[in-house]
Amino acid sequence: GFQDAVVGADQSSGWNSPGDEAGRVYVLYGPLDLNGTVDLATTDHPMTVIYGVDAMDHLGSSLGVGDIDGDGRDDVAMGAAALGTLRNAYDRTGGAGDGPDNSRENAGDVYVFFGRADRPATVDLRRADDVLTIYGADGGGSSPDRMGEEIVAAGINGDGRDDLMLGAYRADGPDNSRPDAGDTYVVYGASNLRGQVLDMAQPPAGTTVIYGASDRAISGDALAAGDVNGDGYDDLFIGVPGDRGPLNRRASG
Numbered sequence: 001g002f003q004d005a006v007v008g009a010d011q012s013s014g015w016n017s018p019g020d021e022a023g024r025v026y027v028l029y030g031p032l033d034l035n036g037t038v039d040l041a042t043t044d045h046p047m048t049v050i051y052g053v054d055a056m057d058h059l060g061s062s063l064g065v066g067d068i069d070g071d072g073r074d075d076v077a078m079g080a081a082a083l084g085t086l087r088n089a090y091d092r093t094g095g096a097g098d099g100p101d102n103s104r105e106n107a108g109d110v111y112v113f114f115g116r117a118d119r120p121a122t123v124d125l126r127r128a129d130d131v132l133t134i135y136g137a138d139g140g141g142s143s144p145d146r147m148g149e150e151i152v153a154a155g156i157n158g159d160g161r162d163d164l165m166l167g168a169y170r171a172d173g174p175d176n177s178r179p180d181a182g183d184t185y186v187v188y189g190a191s192n193l194r195g196q197v198l199d200m201a202q203p204p205a206g207t208t209v210i211y212g213a214s215d216r217a218i219s220g221d222a223l224a225a226g227d228v229n230g231d232g233y234d235d236l237f238i239g240v241p242g243d244r245g246p247l248n249r250r251a252s253g
Contacts, residue, residue, distance in 0.1 A: 005030070008024075011023070021055060021057075023080060027048040028045055047121075050122075054102060058095050060079075061079050079109075097109025107140075107145050108146045109133065111131050112193065114131070134198045143172070150166070152224060161189030165185070165186055167183075167221060168184070181212030184238055219242075
């Protein structure tokens with residue numbers, strides 16, 4: 001088969017809502033001409049356009065691709081968690097997903113569009129019933145979680161399915177006791193995730209939560225994965241830019 005391309009446009013408008021910055025994600029189906037160009041405003045290239053839910057959600061600000069449900073097709077994880085690229089991601093103003101019923105301002109949302117044999121021209125996440133939805137735990141105030149600002153898909157537990165690593169760099173650690181320590185969530189791939197809603201305010205059984213060690217560590221602001229020791233399992237790397245390190249150097253990381 002051919003590789004497909006996934007493009008996030010987090011400041012794009014949503015479904016029939018010009019200027020609202022709900023965000024979009026474009027899935028362009030292969031083959032692609034490596035020496036050509038694609039103008040998303042006019043192209044007739046086969047693709048699916050996925051529209052964000054609410055104004056200022058910034059869907060597509062982060063992306064991850066992997067076979068989460070193990071059916072042999074790659075799935076697309078889409079973050080609605082960060083500001084537009086022209087703005088300061090550490091500033092509260094801007095936008096992100098706001099949790100269940102928009103009750104958690106800028107807590108961050110992640111949606112998974114599952115690979116399928118048919119290729120719909122458009123998907124409106126307000127009405128899609130076969131996506132996985134994941135909500136950040138805490139919002140509002142000066143330090144909402146912004147879960148999904150970083151997304152990585154990799155095989156952590158070696159079961160043949162890719163797992164999702166989700167960074168919530170402004171989360172506040174165990175019982176919200178460490179301001180801006182940062183949390184990282186590992187949601188393990190499974191065959192029954194289509195249509196589910198997972199709420200990180202009460203992480204479902206089997207979810208791994210990794211807390212930043214100290215206040216303002218901002219753990220999870222960068223994530224990566226790979227099999228470093230060659231044992232067949234991907235290893236998880238968590239960036240902690242706000243940590244002081246062993247020499248107690250402020251924000252040395």
